[in-house]
Amino acid sequence: MRRRHRPYGRRGGRIHGYGPRRRGRRGTVSGAALVARRLPPVVIVGGGILVLGGVAMAGMMLALFVITVLPGLLFGLAVAAIAQHRRQYRRALHHHHHHRYAAHPAMRAAHPAVRAPHPELAWRAARDRFARVRAEYASYECEPMNVLRLPALADVSVESTARFVDAFAHAQAFESETFPPPQHAAEFVAAVDRAERAWRAACDAAERIRLSGLSASERGAVERTIKLLTTARDSSNDAERLAAYGLARNELAKLEKAGAVHVPRPAQAILDAAARGQLPAA
Structure with a gap:
């Protein structure tokens, strides 16, 4: 009787060539690679161009920010820092002088507080200013050439001229040859201030208008x-x-x-x- 050939050796090991074959291991491929293999080359190239374009655009925006916005931002921060430093310096300087003068009465006496001018001095200064306004107004009214060049200054229908005429008459009502009581003097000073401002405004308006009307x-x-x-x-x-x-x-x-x-x-x-x-x- 012929002996049947056994696929296993004496020790139970498998003899080469017999028994079920083992499958060899294939290399694993990622899903992105499989998709890339199925896409046309044109699509891949276009996608790459879009990605590169996006990167380039982001770089340009960053460069534009650095060139335009960043310097202004840094300048604003620098100005704010300088202003804050100056405020702190003035505050510290004021605090220092306050304590210095408070600690030394002699220094307070040597640096008296600035007081308002005496009422009579303010009244006399107002009289001088009102005399100048009156002289300028009279010079205009007495010269026909000035009236022709600036007709609006003689026309009370012009608002600025009407305000001056009223302010001038109000100041004249408080004018006096000698120093009046303090309340009357203060009202005269205030009236002269208004008349002087109104005269300058009326002259400026007449210069702008001239013959345009x-x-x-x-x-x-x-x-x-x-x-x-x-x-x-x-x-x-x-x-x-x-x-x-x-x-x-x-x-x-x-x-x-x-x-x-x-x-x-x-x-x-x-x-x-x-x-x-x-x-x-x-």
Whole structure:
């Protein structure tokens, strides 16, 4: 009898070539790699470009922030720090001087507190300031040339001029030749302050307005009148000067009748006297 060949050896080990075969281990592949293998190359390249573009855009935004926003932010922080340091320094300096003067009565006597001026001194200063305003106002009202160049300063329908006229009259009501009681003097000083501010504001407004409120024909009449007054002032011929003053007075009367220019009484009186030959050439 033939002996059957056994697949196992004497010690029970498996003989090569017999028994079930073991499967070999295959390499593991990730899901992203499998997806990448299935995608077309164009899609992969486009995705890479988009990723690179996003990175580049983020870098540009960061660079723009560093160039534009960051310097301003640092400057603002520096200014705030300097301001805080100055406040602390002033506070410390004030605290130091306060304790220093409090500890030394002699130093307090050597550095007396600043007091308000004496009422009479303030009243006299207000009188001087009011006299300057009155002189400037009179110089304007007595010169027809000034009235023609700045007609708004003689027109009380202009708001700034009306405020000045009221403030000027109010200050005149409190004016006195001698030092009045303290309450009256204080009211005069306050009235002069208002009149002085109103005069400056009225002059500024008249400079801005000039002839802008007139029509073309009215502006032409004003310019002709100014030329006639200039000729009359500069002429050495009496007949020519009188004729120029007469024509200028007629033109000015037409303008006033039309409501284009308001001629103050002093200016009208001077122009009438000049037309009659009662004023010198200069």
